[in-house]
Amino acid sequence: MQDHFAHQHCGDCPIRHRAVCARCDSDELAALEQIKYYRSYQAGQTVIWSGDRMEFVGSVVTGIATLTQTMEDGRRQMVGLLLPSDFVGRPGRAVAAFDVTATTDLVMCCFRKKPFEEMMGRTPHIAQRLLEMTLDELDAAREWMLLLGRKTAREKIASLIAIIARREASLQVRRPKGVLSVDLPLTREEMADYLGLTLETVSRQMSALKKDGVISLEGNRHVMIPDLDRLLEEAGDDSDGGMLV
Amino acid sequence: MQDHFAHQHCGDCPIRHRAVCARCDSDELAALEQIKYYRSYQAGQTVIWSGDRMEFVGSVVTGIATLTQTMEDGRRQMVGLLLPSDFVGRPGRAVAAFDVTATTDLVMCCFRKKPFEEMMGRTPHIAQRLLEMTLDELDAAREWMLLLGRKTAREKIASLIAIIARREASLQVRRPKGVLSVDLPLTREEMADYLGLTLETVSRQMSALKKDGVISLEGNRHVMIPDLDRLLEEAGDDSDGGMLV
DNA sequence: CTCTCATGTTGATCTGAGTCAAGGCGTGCG
DNA sequence: CGCACGCCTTGACTCAGATCAACATGAGAG
Numbered sequence: 001m002q003d004h005f006a007h008q009h010c011g012d013c014p015i016r017h018r019a020v021c022a023r024c025d026s027d028e029l030a031a032l033e034q035i036k037y038y039r040s041y042q043a044g045q046t047v048i049w050s051g052d053r054m055e056f057v058g059s060v061v062t063g064i065a066t067l068t069q070t071m072e073d074g075r076r077q078m079v080g081l082l083l084p085s086d087f088v089g090r091p092g093r094a095v096a097a098f099d100v101t102a103t104t105d106l107v108m109c110c111f112r113k114k115p116f117e118e119m120m121g122r123t124p125h126i127a128q129r130l131l132e133m134t135l136d137e138l139d140a141a142r143e144w145m146l147l148l149g150r151k152t153a154r155e156k157i158a159s160l161i162a163i164i165a166r167r168e169a170s171l172q173v174r175r176p177k178g179v180l181s182v183d184l185p186l187t188r189e190e191m192a193d194y195l196g197l198t199l200e201t202v203s204r205q206m207s208a209l210k211k212d213g214v215i216s217l218e219g220n221r222h223v224m225i226p227d228l229d230r231l232l233e234e235a236g237d238d239s240d241g242g243m244l245v
Numbered sequence: 246m247q248d249h250f251a252h253q254h255c256g257d258c259p260i261r262h263r264a265v266c267a268r269c270d271s272d273e274l275a276a277l278e279q280i281k282y283y284r285s286y287q288a289g290q291t292v293i294w295s296g297d298r299m300e301f302v303g304s305v306v307t308g309i310a311t312l313t314q315t316m317e318d319g320r321r322q323m324v325g326l327l328l329p330s331d332f333v334g335r336p337g338r339a340v341a342a343f344d345v346t347a348t349t350d351l352v353m354c355c356f357r358k359k360p361f362e363e364m365m366g367r368t369p370h371i372a373q374r375l376l377e378m379t380l381d382e383l384d385a386a387r388e389w390m391l392l393l394g395r396k397t398a399r400e401k402i403a404s405l406i407a408i409i410a411r412r413e414a415s416l417q418v419r420r421p422k423g424v425l426s427v428d429l430p431l432t433r434e435e436m437a438d439y440l441g442l443t444l445e446t447v448s449r450q451m452s453a454l455k456k457d458g459v460i461s462l463e464g465n466r467h468v469m470i471p472d473l474d475r476l477l478e479e480a481g482d483d484s485d486g487g488m489l490v
Numbered sequence: 491c492t493c494t495c496a497t498g499t500t501g502a503t504c505t506g507a508g509t510c511a512a513g514g515c516g517t518g519c520g
Numbered sequence: 521c522g523c524a525c526g527c528c529t530t531g532a533c534t535c536a537g538a539t540c541a542a543c544a545t546g547a548g549a550g
Contacts, residue, residue: 069391071391072481077390077394097384127376128365134376139342142324145322145386145389148394152506152507188529196393196394198508200509200529203528203529203530204507220527220528432496433499446537
């Protein structure tokens, strides 16, 4: 398993993951290597329960995890989607604030919290890098608040698909000219939990967008987007809104 | 104006504001003093428009500001409430992502971004402190996502009042035994924008909570809470949920 | 003092999304 | 093979909150 990452450009250091390799000198990297370890989870497994002591911080290497919050009566809201390179946990707080669940098989690269915090104290740019990442997440969360508070069901669905599509597109080297195609990493129910809807409404709005030619479906999880601008219009997004996740 | 703050315990350094004075040595404080300055805004004035270049970072000294996002058709969502000691702006990004508006008269203590960033490079614990604060804000934003996505109008109102009440209570040295009383710093419309509701619904649910004896009103902006536990129950909050804002 | 304007309340009605219920795939298993 | 189970779709009905509209209150300006 670990071999798989050995020849990735940025290895698996959570700090390097987001392209700050240049700032890590070899001593620091060696130190990080010494305290890191891996954890694997199966799809559906819970990584941490809200309220649990959290002994580690880390980042996602492969797979997808979700951050969710649940009310006593079972109402559930997903508050974050963790993709490869995303950071989990917080230096300085002992207890997890949200449930973290693996929605696919998941591999995380972890550091025990204590040594990581000590390391952070000695290596200023780690805190700076984490600060940048956290500020990005905060902006994304706030963008999501607009979606949850003010968008219609149709706009919510269109926004979600657009965000996933945009991320896929940005991973590809050249922007594809023609039809974009996207794999949804979430079930209808998970989409509903993310968007503050019910799964029935998600299903209905997907059908509606399909009927109106905004998207087409191939199986349940694969979406083709003939015209990204059209989709963005349906999403009610500000012209550029492209800075997010 | 500056005299007013001279004898506050923590002065106005945004880093010290949240009780890390002990970690600031005198050289650092002197350096911060040199680059800081004040800005005042009148109630209703816009501090920054989303998309504007942001030349400074800073923290609120007195007054209240809001972070909002607006769609082209005018739908508006408040995504943050800035209270004294809250930090505004982000080292590392040139452009504001949200509108910042003063809802009351507002004084901010600012630092030009460039020198502040340089300072941050030299003074590791500033980044660490900002990281902590940002993580707190992120948790609060995620908590708010549950409210926006899943709570009923009544629960939303109760939650908002509870949050404000809790903060007031925590400022007072001794927890008051009896009736808590809270000043709402927001108009009905601003509350609606914060909660993802319309102002009519806010008004109706306030009346309903009053009729049911959960709160009582004295004027429009002053709320008395005979039983905080009852209010929390109405808010649908998890037992403790007290870690936030 | 009255007028105006911003703010807040309340009522009547409408509607988007939730709820309840009935199937429809597709996959894995006995 | 057929059955069960997880996931998804669709229909009928309901209801919480939005919308539209009228009116109340209070503070400041002239």
